[in-house]
Amino acid sequence: MALGKDPLDALEIPDGTTVEEHDLVTDGDVVVGGQSTVEFGVRGRNVLAGERVTFGGDIEAEGDCRLDVWCDVAGNVLVGEDAYLGERVHIGGRLMVSGDLDIGDDVDIEEGFEANGWIVIRNPVPTLVFYFVVLSQLLRLGENDAADELAEALSGDSEDDPLVIPRGSTVSDDAWQASTPAVVGDGCRLHGNIRAERLEVGEDNNIFGSLRARGDISIAEGTRIHGDVTTRDGTVTIADGAQILGDVSCSALELHDGAEVDGTIRAQGDVRLIRSNASRDAE
Numbered sequence: 001m002a003l004g005k006d007p008l009d010a011l012e013i014p015d016g017t018t019v020e021e022h023d024l025v026t027d028g029d030v031v032v033g034g035q036s037t038v039e040f041g042v043r044g045r046n047v048l049a050g051e052r053v054t055f056g057g058d059i060e061a062e063g064d065c066r067l068d069v070w071c072d073v074a075g076n077v078l079v080g081e082d083a084y085l086g087e088r089v090h091i092g093g094r095l096m097v098s099g100d101l102d103i104g105d106d107v108d109i110e111e112g113f114e115a116n117g118w119i120v121i122r123n124p125v126p127t128l129v130f131y132f133v134v135l136s137q138l139l140r141l142g143e144n145d146a147a148d149e150l151a152e153a154l155s156g157d158s159e160d161d162p163l164v165i166p167r168g169s170t171v172s173d174d175a176w177q178a179s180t181p182a183v184v185g186d187g188c189r190l191h192g193n194i195r196a197e198r199l200e201v202g203e204d205n206n207i208f209g210s211l212r213a214r215g216d217i218s219i220a221e222g223t224r225i226h227g228d229v230t231t232r233d234g235t236v237t238i239a240d241g242a243q244i245l246g247d248v249s250c251s252a253l254e255l256h257d258g259a260e261v262d263g264t265i266r267a268q269g270d271v272r273l274i275r276s277n278a279s280r281d282a283e
Contacts, residue, residue, distance in 0.1 A: 011169060011178040011196055014161040015185035019192075022057050024171070028160030030061075033167030034068065040171065041075060044163065051086070056172075058093065069104070082117070161185070175209075182213075186220075193227065198234060201225075210246060217250070228263065240276055 017026045024030075024040040032038060034050030041057025049055075051068040058075035059065060065079045069086035076093035077083070083097045087104035095101075095113035102120050165171060169178040175193045176182070182196035186203045194207065198215035201207070203222050210227030211217055216234035219225065221241040228246035229236055236250040240258035247263035255261070257275045265271070 009166065010164065010180050011166055011176065011182035012161065012164040013182070013184045013188055013190070014163055015202070016187050017163060017185065018189045019173075023060075024163070026160070026163045029063075029162035030165075031162050032165045033169065035167060036165050036169045036171070038165065038171045039173065045160070050167065064099075076111075083115070181215075198231075219244070 014026060014028055017024070019025070019040065022041055023043050024038065025043045028044060029046040029048065030042050030044040032049040032053050035052045036050075037054045037056075039056035041059065042055060043060040045061070046063040046065070047059050047061040048066045049068060049071050052070045053067070054071070055073045055075075059073055059077045061078070062080045064082045064084070065077060066084040067073070067086060067089050070088050071086070072090045074092045077091050077095045079095075079097045079099070082099040082102070083095070084102045085104055085107050088106045089104070089108070091109045094111040095109050097113070097115040097117070099115070100117035100120070101113070101115035104121075166178050166180045170176075171192070173191050175195055176190070177195040178197075180196065181198045182194060182200070184190070184194070184199075184201045184205055184207070186205065188202075188205045188207075190205070191208045193209040193212065195212050197213060199211055199213045199217045201211070201217075201219045201223055203220040205223040206226075207224070208226045210229065211219075211225060212230045213234060214232055216237070217229055217231050218237040219229070219239060219242045221239045224243045224245065226245050228249070229244055230249045231251065233251055235252040235254060236248055237254040238244065238248075238256060238259040238261070240256040242256075243260040243262075245262050247266070248261050249266045251267070252269040253265065253267045253271045255271065255273050257273070
């Protein structure tokens with residue numbers, strides 16, 4: 001998790017994230033800001049969700065699962081360690097917890113639950129909100145060392161970056177929509193159009209949808225976009241070996257030698273064609 005900033009100020013999709021049938025799968029943690037909608041099921045290490053988050057499928061957490069108040073899960077919740085459910089959480093399937101279960105008032109689990117450890121019925125602290133409020137305050141006060149320690153405690157022993165969905169976002173087969181910047185790591189396979197303030201897409205991704213941003217969009221080597229790339233005010237940068245199977249519309253364009261655009265290019269300003277070192281050496 002990047003420090004020195006609000007931990008939920010960007011849509012961050014880590015390396016190797018995939019959409020498999022109806023599940024969003026990642027090796028690290030999944031962190032979802034409040035009042036967001038995730039129409040997929042989710043599989044990850046720890047799954048943490050703020051208040052009023054809706055999940056459209058199952059949740060499978062290898063470690064802990066923490067759901068704040070008024071969260072709604074359409075399917076089952078399977079937890080490898082401990083689970084913490086805030087009041088008025090609804091689970092449409094069954095809850096299976098290998099460790100302890102800390103559960104709030106008026107929780108509705110339609111197909112029942114099973115926990116191998118202690119079961120405590122009370123109003124657990126909304127852990128996700130607590131951590132991020134404290135972390136934001138530490139960063140605001142310039143206490144970066146203390147913020148580092150808290151972020152490490154939140155991420156545990158995982159070497160994988162978390163999948164972070166900012167507050168008020170929507171993730172579905174149709175669209176990944178956030179009002180913040182978005183960063184896609186390397187080697188991801190995603191379905192849906194990505195909408196963000198600005199977009200940075202890493203290497204060797206396969207995205208079955210279009211990219212749209214208000215600001216800059218950069219697409220790294222080996223990435224294939226099955227759709228249009230559009231920015232209203234920014235620059236689109238397409239690296240060597242990237243392929244766009246659609247149109248490109250932008251304020252300015254940087255097109256590297258070896259990049260492919262199958263559709264129409266519309267640029268209001270400058271179009272720069274950047275040749276690779278190999279091409280220069282061949283001359």
